[in-house]
Amino acid sequence: MSVIGKVDSLWRYPVKSMGGEGLEEAFIGFSGVYGDRLFAFKSSASPKGFPYLTGREQKEMLLYRPRFRHPEKAARPANLTEAESMAPGITPLFAERADLVVDVETPSGEVLAVDDPRLIRMLGERIGDKHALTLLRSERALTDCRPVSLFALQSARRLGDEIGAAIDKRRFRANIYMDLGSAAAFVEDSFVGRTLRIGSKAVIAILERDPRCKMITLDPDTAEPNPEVLRKVVEAHDGKAGVYGAVLVEGTVRRGDEIELLNSSPPAAGVIEPSETSG
Numbered sequence: 001m002s003v004i005g006k007v008d009s010l011w012r013y014p015v016k017s018m019g020g021e022g023l024e025e026a027f028i029g030f031s032g033v034y035g036d037r038l039f040a041f042k043s044s045a046s047p048k049g050f051p052y053l054t055g056r057e058q059k060e061m062l063l064y065r066p067r068f069r070h071p072e073k074a075a076r077p078a079n080l081t082e083a084e085s086m087a088p089g090i091t092p093l094f095a096e097r098a099d100l101v102v103d104v105e106t107p108s109g110e111v112l113a114v115d116d117p118r119l120i121r122m123l124g125e126r127i128g129d130k131h132a133l134t135l136l137r138s139e140r141a142l143t144d145c146r147p148v149s150l151f152a153l154q155s156a157r158r159l160g161d162e163i164g165a166a167i168d169k170r171r172f173r174a175n176i177y178m179d180l181g182s183a184a185a186f187v188e189d190s191f192v193g194r195t196l197r198i199g200s201k202a203v204i205a206i207l208e209r210d211p212r213c214k215m216i217t218l219d220p221d222t223a224e225p226n227p228e229v230l231r232k233v234v235e236a237h238d239g240k241a242g243v244y245g246a247v248l249v250e251g252t253v254r255r256g257d258e259i260e261l262l263n264s265s266p267p268a269a270g271v272i273e274p275s276e277t278s279g
Helices: 061-062 080-084 119-122 153-163 187-191 228-236
Strands: 004-011 021-023 025-029 038-041 065-068 102-105 112-113 131-139 149-150 178-179 194-200 202-211 242-248 251-252 258-261
Touching: 004 025, 004 251, 021 065, 080 119, 119 131, 149 153, 149 187, 149 202, 153 178, 153 228, 153 242, 187 202, 194 242, 202 251, 228 242, 242 251
Parallel strands: 149 178
Antiparallel strands: 004 021, 004 178, 004 258, 025 251, 038 131, 065 102, 102 112, 149 242, 194 202, 194 258, 202 242
């Protein structure tokens, strides 16, 4: 085991493709960060395999700011302490629906409940009548691939150097941003097939590199696109930036927590080594 860095920041996204919220601590469960991507908007014009409306179709979604109405109840499962005290460790329960209500601040500053029909009408603007929208709610994070996403600050800085402009890490919409000290950019690629302990308890198996799309071209504060960001990721980094993981041991993670590499075995067969992809 070796300490390789620390948690720079923690983020969750209560509504898929809308703005995120930074957290001082987060409960990382088998289904992902507690409260992450609890809601999403389904579009009738999207593929059945990926039925969501996202910033790819409506970039202004990033300018909507969702927040839990009862943040203290959305911080962690209510029975977490009791569940953790039961050997060998009981999976805690999600809160009741009434405790995880989400309100959304629109770009104009109006605050609406996430299920307010006016919010659907706003989101439907500029995307045409073919997108009939409905609200989805899930107790499992409605993530694209895996429950937890991780990204190193060093990789964001490297990409900024490559395109000649500073890059806001929030473009990559990770749950855990890692400060890996003096490590090389994109070193997280080498974690695939290995496991990390973050904080005193949570253990995450790193399963795959994160394939990127148009979302990383969008400025998180203005939604204005910079296509050069995605172009560079495709040209120099095999179209991937950051990694996805699955939670093996649930636990609470805090800003500043140490990150340990628990094993040093080589990546699984078929995983591309970082020397071949970092450009």
